[in-house]
Amino acid sequence: xxxxxxxxxxxxxxxxxxxxxxxxxxxxxxxxxxxxxxxxxxxxxxxxxxxxxxxxxxxxxxxxxxxxxxxxxxxxxxxxxxxxxxxxxxxxxxxxxxxxxxxxxxxxxxxxxxxxxxxxx
Amino acid sequence: xxxxxxxxxxxxxxxxxxxxxxxxxxxxxxxxxxxxxxxxxxxxxxxxxxxxxxxxxxxxxxxxxxxxxxxxxxxxxxxxxxxxxxxxxxxxxxxxxxxxxxxxxxxxxx
Numbered sequence: 001x002x003x004x005x006x007x008x009x010x011x012x013x014x015x016x017x018x019x020x021x022x023x024x025x026x027x028x029x030x031x032x033x034x035x036x037x038x039x040x041x042x043x044x045x046x047x048x049x050x051x052x053x054x055x056x057x058x059x060x061x062x063x064x065x066x067x068x069x070x071x072x073x074x075x076x077x078x079x080x081x082x083x084x085x086x087x088x089x090x091x092x093x094x095x096x097x098x099x100x101x102x103x104x105x106x107x108x109x110x111x112x113x114x115x116x117x118x119x120x121x
Numbered sequence: 122x123x124x125x126x127x128x129x130x131x132x133x134x135x136x137x138x139x140x141x142x143x144x145x146x147x148x149x150x151x152x153x154x155x156x157x158x159x160x161x162x163x164x165x166x167x168x169x170x171x172x173x174x175x176x177x178x179x180x181x182x183x184x185x186x187x188x189x190x191x192x193x194x195x196x197x198x199x200x201x202x203x204x205x206x207x208x209x210x211x212x213x214x215x216x217x218x219x220x221x222x223x224x225x226x227x228x229x230x231x
Contacts, residue, residue, distance in 0.1 A: 035220070037166075044123060045158070045166065045209050047220040059218045095165060105172035106213055107156035108220070111165040 009115030022096030033099035127223035143210030
């Protein structure tokens with residue numbers, strides 16, 4: 001059974017940093033791209049960042065580019081999101097998602113339960 | 122404002138068929154496949170439809186998807202009370218080089 005468990009969220013002041021983690025199990029982690037998707041309170045889904053299976057390729061939403069860094073450790077079956085210079089608008093539930101991709105399609109096949117990040121003074 | 126456009130709400134009575142639309146552009150829906158996600162209240166999103174019209178194992182065949190040009194739609198037939206949820210469409214965007222989502226449609230079963 002695929003399991004994705006996020007951790008590291010919490011209350012942080014504007015301008016500070018936070019590192020999110022996602023522990024994966026139940027599949028061959030190093031075969032899949034992974035993503036972070038966030039959901040602000042009462043709002044819709046927003047893709048934040050993605051990383052290829054071997055970390056060769058990463059991508060970021062314009063809203064976080066230059067402030068967030070995605071990384072992974074395949075030996076530990078773990079995905080990370082380093083968030084710097086946090087802003088109030090980064091307040092959201094952050095989901096880790098498994099990228100199920102083929103030659104013709106790519107979708108978030110499995111999602112974790114999310115970790116809440118609140119940016120406030 | 123979301124890149125993909127969905128109606129904010131939809132409704133139907135038990136047993137009815139409802140459809141939810143999703144409109145995009147040539148850089149996303151027009152050139153890539155569409156997926157749909159169901160988010161029940163207080164839970165994480167779940168993949169409902171992928172590759173425009175494919176259902177993952179375990180998703181009832183009451184749910185179906187289609188795509189034409191730069192638009193897509195999700196149809197739910199034989200509506201049930203447990204279908205009450207938020208539904209999101211998504212597609213890879215070649216310009217943004219990431220996934221884009223619709224704003225979500227809140228489905229109410231009357």
